[in-house]
Amino acid sequence: MNKKIAVIKGDGIGPEVVSEAMKVLDKVADKFGHSFEYDQLLMGGCSIDANGVPLTDETIERAKAADAVLMGSIGGNTATSPWYKLPADKRPEAGLLKLRKSLNLFANLRPALLYGELKDACPLKAEIAERGFDMMIMRELTGGLYFGTRKTEEVNGVITATDTLTYNENEIRRIAVRAFDIAMKRRKKVTSVDKANVLDSSRLWRKIVEEVAKDYPEVSYEHMLVDNCAMQLVKDPAQFDVVLTENMFGDILSDEASMITGSIGMLASASLNDTKFGLYEPSGGSAPDIAGQNKANPIATILSAAMLLRYSFDMDKEADAVEAAVAKVLKDGYRTGDIMSEGMKLVSCSGMGDVITENI
Ligand code: NAD
Numbered sequence: 001m002n003k004k005i006a007v008i009k010g011d012g013i014g015p016e017v018v019s020e021a022m023k024v025l026d027k028v029a030d031k032f033g034h035s036f037e038y039d040q041l042l043m044g045g046c047s048i049d050a051n052g053v054p055l056t057d058e059t060i061e062r063a064k065a066a067d068a069v070l071m072g073s074i075g076g077n078t079a080t081s082p083w084y085k086l087p088a089d090k091r092p093e094a095g096l097l098k099l100r101k102s103l104n105l106f107a108n109l110r111p112a113l114l115y116g117e118l119k120d121a122c123p124l125k126a127e128i129a130e131r132g133f134d135m136m137i138m139r140e141l142t143g144g145l146y147f148g149t150r151k152t153e154e155v156n157g158v159i160t161a162t163d164t165l166t167y168n169e170n171e172i173r174r175i176a177v178r179a180f181d182i183a184m185k186r187r188k189k190v191t192s193v194d195k196a197n198v199l200d201s202s203r204l205w206r207k208i209v210e211e212v213a214k215d216y217p218e219v220s221y222e223h224m225l226v227d228n229c230a231m232q233l234v235k236d237p238a239q240f241d242v243v244l245t246e247n248m249f250g251d252i253l254s255d256e257a258s259m260i261t262g263s264i265g266m267l268a269s270a271s272l273n274d275t276k277f278g279l280y281e282p283s284g285g286s287a288p289d290i291a292g293q294n295k296a297n298p299i300a301t302i303l304s305a306a307m308l309l310r311y312s313f314d315m316d317k318e319a320d321a322v323e324a325a326v327a328k329v330l331k332d333g334y335r336t337g338d339i340m341s342e343g344m345k346l347v348s349c350s351g352m353g354d355v356i357t358e359n360i
Helices: 014-032 045-051 057-065 092-102 116-121 126-131 169-184 200-213 226-235 247-259 299-312 316-331 349-358
Strands: 002-010 035-041 068-073 107-113 134-140 150-155 158-163 189-194 220-225 242-245 268-272 278-282
Touching: 002 014, 002 045, 002 057, 014 035, 014 068, 014 299, 014 316, 014 349, 035 057, 045 092, 057 092, 068 299, 107 169, 107 247, 107 299, 116 126, 116 316, 134 169, 134 247, 169 189, 169 200, 169 242, 189 200, 189 226, 189 247, 200 220, 220 226, 226 242, 226 247, 242 247, 268 299, 278 299, 299 316, 299 349, 316 349
Parallel strands: 002 035, 002 068, 068 278, 134 242, 189 220, 189 242
Antiparallel strands: 107 134, 107 268, 150 158, 268 278
């Protein structure tokens, strides 16, 4: 297959980690008989330096013209970088928000997987970590409380703030369909998380999820209240496969799920629209403290590239090969500084990319 990938390396460690992911993609192309063409684009601080704005219209158009986008991270040291003296809508992060919106990326996927070799980094009790976990948090990204109308006003002499939480059936259906599709590629279980004992939007959420579930007889599903889900994530995370939820619940639960894996440098993410198109990026930021030192952990970005293969290109075998290579190098004891422990082999960012590439 011939595919075009828009590549946004970004700022800080972005160029270092994305270069390693491209090395891995090139090996996949070579081994499985594909051809990947890269269109390298600027966004964030590097675009401010080159173009005066964090994202140009041309960049948006070129990203749209690709089959998928692979991204590093954007932004700099928020205390010292001149980018943060600019008005909020001209700062690096404004570029990312605009890009997500322009590409209609409504479904955010964050896998939370505990590798056997990194169990010591898991902050949960040893017996829970021992059982391991492998879940996908699927968060609605463009609706709900964060996008509703809001106001602060004086009501009868008392300052009062209001945020509105709105979902329509179409917004719920499209993310539910995505979640069930993804469950079909995994262990075929969906846990839909809501607050249906209180919220109307959650009761509609449940109704639509139940309708969508009828089209997926092979997938088992359950509903769970968000407060219970927050507890279950630390009590028995192994029970989850795909966790489907709305924007604010997903914001909080995905951070909780990331935390129990123990390392930010390992966490991939994807944001999808209603076609096969998606934007794939590590969950962490641009890590200005270690940028340019060849020290960053490229695994989150390499696993994001594996998600790109699986969800945008339907290349499941190829994605499996990348994920297996990551598991193998961890088993063989290779570690970047952030996940280093006694007796393991310390490698650089490019060194980690090399050993993963060799194992594909
Ligand atoms: P950060 O995630 O960049 O760094 C937090 C800590 O984690 C640092 O100690 C860093 O060295 C470490 N870390 C992060 N990724 C790592 C990796 N791959 N390997 C090894 N260590 C890693 O968060 P921050 O310091 O709060 O933010 C720095 C900049 O990144 C800010 O400008 C912020 O706005 C931006 N940011 C961008 C994105 C994005 O591009 N999507 C996301 C979050 C933060």
